[in-house]
Amino acid sequence: MEFEEARRKYIQTWGALGSQWGINKTMAQIHALLMISTEVLSIEEIMEELQISRGNASMNIRALIDWGIVFKESKAGERKEFFSAEKDLDKLAVTIARERSKREIKPALRILKEVSSIKTNSSKAEKQFTEQTKNLYDFVLKADNVLDKVTQYNENWLSKLVVRLIK
Amino acid sequence: MEFEEARRKYIQTWGALGSQWGINKTMAQIHALLMISTEVLSIEEIMEELQISRGNASMNIRALIDWGIVFKESKAGERKEFFSAEKDLDKLAVTIARERSKREIKPALRILKEVSSIKTNSSKAEKQFTEQTKNLYDFVLKADNVLDKVTQYNENWLSKLVVRLIK
DNA sequence: ATAAACTTTCAATTATTTCTGAAAGTTTAA
């Protein structure tokens, strides 16, 4: 396999994986592209490379910036804006984990807490409901805390975690 | 809030969360419904409760069974089939983690390995490509192994993990 | 073998999500 093919395959794969995890394909592909780029890229270069429209590129770059994993940069003497990606995988994973926790897990926890706290009569159905949703709340909360704890090791958290688990 | 409202809210929330993580809404809702049910449910009961068609119910139940988190059951003397869900959250999470690893992470790893092993010339772009994809491969492999290791504690793996992290 | 009771499949439809591109908005330099 030669470079161009590998490059295409990598970007495709990352985009497809994104879709499976609830991230839109183009967003994942833009990030994949920036990850392997030595230089910062302009919006035109991204449009050209991925064959997408200006609007699409603009909106997805904005979303990536909101996630905190793509940065806007300026080049001296150039009017245009350029973009680069977080390339450190430890940092990248931490940022994504924190962001998903904030956007999705925390709100879900709030609702689980709410629905599991209803006053129940003695029916079997209602008892099972509060018990199971309470369990779910506890489980998700615990998992969220673990994620938080683990990612606080900062650099090399994954390697440090491996070490801890082996011991 | 009374029972019926809480129940609806819980099922809605779980469905929405499913969508955000690449699982179709109905599939997540059927699972949510079975999780809080004291009895096994027939396909009719699921259709009725979630207001969905027979075909939709059938296909999504099948998918849940393929994932190994919903089970088909028979009642003595009844022709109909009934369904129940894995209610133990530790087991549920392990099953989902293993399945996603098999279906999505392992194939992605194969491709990352492939594209990161290309023979490169000395250009900066090609060097950066192989370096970054190699890093990605290592990182994902390590994360996949951690997940595997952690879930092998079997029952109470999450609680055991919490203990290990506190020490 | 037959037929009732049930489940699965899949082509067509519907709903949802993503993408386009032109217009509106913003910034910078002169």
Place this chain on the structure above:
DNA sequence: TTAAACTTTCAGAAATAATTGAAAGTTTAT
């Protein structure tokens, strides 16, 4: 100011994914 260079927005179009429902398939009892 003005206008060129650039970015963002968003209504409509296109693509994708989910859903329906009726026909085909399967199982079980007689």
